[in-house]
Amino acid sequence: MGMKIGELSRATGTNVETIRYYERIGLLPAPSRTAGNYRDYSQTHLDRLNFVRHARGLGFDIADIRSLLNLAEQPDRDCGEADKIASGHLKSVEAKISRLEQLRSELKHMITQCRGGQVSECRIMEALGDHDHCSTAHVPNGILS
Amino acid sequence: MGMKIGELSRATGTNVETIRYYERIGLLPAPSRTAGNYRDYSQTHLDRLNFVRHARGLGFDIADIRSLLNLAEQPDRDCGEADKIASGHLKSVEAKISRLEQLRSELKHMITQCRGGQVSECRIMEALGDHDHCSTAHVPNGILS
DNA sequence: TATGGTCCCTGTAGCAACTACAGGGTCAAG
DNA sequence: CTTGACCCTGTAGTTGCTACAGGGACCATA
Structure with a gap:
């Protein structure tokens, strides 16, 4: 059928x-x-x-979708819950964007510093190896994912 | 020691x-x-x-880091390879940013449409259920991750 | 010397959200 | 009656970790 x-x-x-x-x-x-x-x-x-x-x-994510599906099955309930889920997700999207923008600017900086030549004088490698230089250390796991 | x-x-x-x-x-x-x-x-x-x-x-990612570490061990090589890896990564960061910006604007739109009330008349739920409304369908897997 | 606490070891399983088989069954066309 | 496209179940792989379980090592104190 x-x-x-x-x-x-x-x-x-x-x-x-x-x-x-x-x-x-x-x-x-x-x-x-x-x-x-x-x-x-x-x-x-x-x-x-x-x-x-x-x-x-x-x-x-799938947990949110489960909640949204449950809500959809109870059309007489208040939709504040749906709003809450969506707003929470929006916040997390915004957090990811700002994190990625920070990465973008650091990467751009690194790349423009590199003027070619040998690995030994490459700014990219230097930046990665330098212990005190990078502002991106110690970022909580998973914020990028 | x-x-x-x-x-x-x-x-x-x-x-x-x-x-x-x-x-x-x-x-x-x-x-x-x-x-x-x-x-x-x-x-x-x-x-x-x-x-x-x-x-x-x-x-x-870890594959890139492996390559970068290999390069770091050969200081006399040209650093074009490092540049390539970093630039490739920058491109993927930029792709994620623009994808997330698109999501952000869709989510914002959805949320502002919702004026409270019951689930049955909630724009959020409507937008998700509507077959032809959403521009975010059919996005290649994993571009968000 | 016993005891406790803090560290360390290996090995395995779990997370998210799929994807990719292996090894087989079903069904319609020619 | 065979071919090929589809479908089935079950399991393992992906990424980058994290979290045990079940046991040893080491040091201080009583």
Whole structure:
């Protein structure tokens, strides 16, 4: 009746393996199966997967998406929760941007300092080796990811 | 004679487990051992680990750092290679920044659209559910990471 | 000498969010 | 009846760490 996993994959631009992964972690409900044990998806699944892909495209992590999906299933609740999740994510995006801008300027500086020549006099290598020069040491893990 | 792993850890701001991890993947050479089988680090190890931490702080991945370390050991070579690695990294940082800026503006837009009320009329949820609205679909995997 | 506390050792498993097989089954076309 | 495209399960790999478990080493004190 519905669509097979390959069709859902094409319809949403999602890798087949990723769809099965989402099912395994409980992000998508397990669909019914055909006689030959193929997954048989409905419009509901399509909508939900599109929701997930949009949210992932906006960089929400899967925990956030779970919360957003729960909210979507309770249309009468206040949407403050959704706002909170989105605002929190926006903040983390902004933090990443400013961190990356800092990296960009340090890298640019390093690169313009390098005027060619031998490794032994390369400013890039010097900057990396110098113990006291780099402002990027001791950055909490994972802020870049 | 030298320093134990905990001292190296404190001296470089690197987790002990991380130091052992770097040894395991061959990024740091295995140090000699004391009679009690403790790792015994020298100044050379300290320098190398500082180099690695600086480069990681600048967002270089471990493959790049391996290359940079190889270069550092051949001081008479041309430093064009180092320049290439750094420039390539700068480009990827810039790509991430522009991607994140795009996300930021989409998120901001979404959030300002939401005027509170119920989930059923929340613009955030609408935007995520809407099939044709989101410009962030089909982004190559991992460009955000 | 016993005891405690702090360090250190190896080895393995976990995280996020997938991706990539291996080794097999299903189904429609020719 | 075979070919090829698709589908299935299950497991392992990716990156850069982090977090144990279960045990040794070393030093100070009682």
